[in-house]
Amino acid sequence: MADEKEKSKTHKLSLKGSSKLVAEFFEYSINTILFQRGVYPAEDFSPVKKYGLNMLVSSDDQVRAYIKKIMSQLNKWMLGGKITKLVVVITDKETEEHIERWQFDVSYPPATVDPNTLQVQLLSKPSKRSHAQNSGDKENAALDAGQIPQEKTEKEIQDEIQAIFRQITASVTFLPQLDGNCTFNVLVYADQDSDVPVEWGDSDAKEIKDGEKVQLRGFSTSNHKVDTLVSYRLAD
């Protein structure tokens, strides 16, 4: 029993760590989008080494404070597992039309394996992960190692995240040119029972009408899976 308790403890920790990692990913994502899409001038950003990349993070006090406010709440929600989507909407200041929408889907499946390996699993053998975890059955654990998200090393996760940022950066090549006169909003899809501070209010989805959508990569940790999707207004 004691053993089991300990197990559950470590599991909790990893959940916390995973939430933190996802939240951090969001923070860098927001910064990257603001930079790449020219919501704020390039000079307002300074490079920071992260995920093995030079991430550009806003150095503008106001923007930083704004993002910090968002992140502090996001962290809480992430920890509580209250969030299923984070959306960054880029809006034209003049027409107030939503012209770009970056959506990060968070899922909390125990089976957070990317679809490819899932297919493999389907065909070859179903995962027996739950036993392995609960019983501490080393044999099974070893067998399933490849398919168990927990076994993913930090390096692998970082690589996945890195790939996403590379994609976001690369996506400017196919996204329409923005005229630089844009602003942004952050939306969150939260559970009904979430605590909602006053700064946050109900909103529509700010979807892009007749938008083109492009699925980008995702990453997963032991407790979270994050998928990235950008939708944008088609050039006229």
Added chain:
Amino acid sequence: MAAVSVSTPIGKPRGVFNTQLAGGRIPLTPSPRSSPYTPPRSISDRQISQPFATNVPHLRSVSRTHRDSPKSNIAKTKNSPKQLELGLSNWTLTGTGPALAQTPIRKPKTGLRPRAKNTIRIEAGDRYIPNRLASEGLHTAGLGKPDHDAKPKSSGLGSTILANAALDLGATSAEDDVIAALDNLDIQEEDDSRKKNTDNAYESSLASACGMSLNQRILAFKPAPPESSKPIDLRTQYNRPLKPANTAGAQFRRRVLTAPERVLDAPGLVDDYYLNLLDWSSGNQVAIGLERNVYVWSAESGSVNCLLETTPDTYISSVKWSGDGAYVSVGLGTGEIQIWDVEEGTKLRSMHGHDSRVGVMGWNKHVLSTGARSGLVFNHDVRVAQHKIAELVSHTAEVCGLEWRADGAQLATGGNDNLVTIWDSRSLNAPKFQKTNHKAAVKALSWCPWQNNLLATGGGSYDRNIHFWNTTTGARVNSIDTGSQVTSLRWSPHYREIVSSSGFPDNSLSIWSYPTLVRNIEIPAHETRVLHSCLSPDGQMLATAAADESLKFWKLFEKKPGTPSLSSRESTLSGKGTEMAKQMTIR
């Protein structure tokens, strides 16, 4: 119907698992997944979830009962867009193939499939919340699970393993059963979900979830994001070097004398940001307004003369030398403007028109532009009796900054309404540009001596920014956040630099390189805020007057012998300066 469907699964071990699957599945697949992968996942989830079914799914399903309603609606609405996404996304960046796999998978059960999907989505919002009810419901369903839940997990292993095996074998066939069951549930939910609650907690929870939907809300972070500090041209952005220009090595920076060359007392200098009480003539004389007096200090001889004293009911609000250095115009608190011949020490004329104090003036040959507290700017032709030749209406609050471009083609004014207005001297009926970027009064204005259409403007305490404008296009080309009130700006004619004087909190002088915007040096100049500044006619010396009632002279732009300076070009531009340079001294 529902009861039947439920009962069948109970009978067989497989059936049991199927129901479990259904239950487990629902919570496992998160509703908001918009990815093209969804279909494959749901399948995969099913299989994966089976092993898990014993633990996790139950817990989740419980939560469902609490949060009944509105989820399903949202989930459904989302379905359609997602499906669209699938098609679209295939061709682009997604490297994974699953999207393709989706269609074949769906086909077999076209009718049933979608519904199952819906239910899955609905549940997705709930997670990790342990729930008594749900587990009970499972028990009633007669599954093998109850045992598992009740017992310590280690003991339950055997059963789960069996379960898994059963699942593996029957997964495909079971699927149909599950779907059928779900179908039934959906129908029933319409009728009466209450009945079944007692029978089957799982069903009821599912039904209620289906019926009411929406366990989720979309929240927006309401505060408006900060404005971007300047217009952005993305095209230049992609070519940007990673290192910001600010890191340009300190070794290239010029050495600047940081001690004042000379300090004079300026007793009675009015501590008012909106006035302009200091000016240095092309004849190398400094005029300063101290309360009711205007003094002229000759930089060459070091002598001081009191030029005039106003009547006791008013005070000097602005002082400006004419371009030839022969006359000084004096603005008064009453709105009167006097023009004095300095050589003679006599008043040439008074010009009336403003009904409030004249805080700023500027000469363009024979035209004197005056800005008043009313927000109006008048142009006076000082040669004629009917002196007022234009009324420039733009500002709604006190005008405190005004500068003519060296060639007289444009006029820039700044006011307490935070506005920078740029006028074309050929059409003064309407402003050429009105710039609202500053967030505080704009007193500091300066035209670049080497680039005609470059204007620098500095904002007050709440703004603290220097903005640089292309006055041909009206575009903002650069910005500096100085960190303190900008009280004046002066371009160096010799270096590609601009000096700004600061009020609270720094009370300093800063020299900035342009266009790199690197701060070359910051000199703690005065005890209190620097109110006014002006450059000597040779462009080497800056005079500053501060609220500490002192007038200081700084050799900021010293010309080094042998260093090529920009002045040759500037002298042609400004017409003054170089011939002055050699003889100019301060005594």
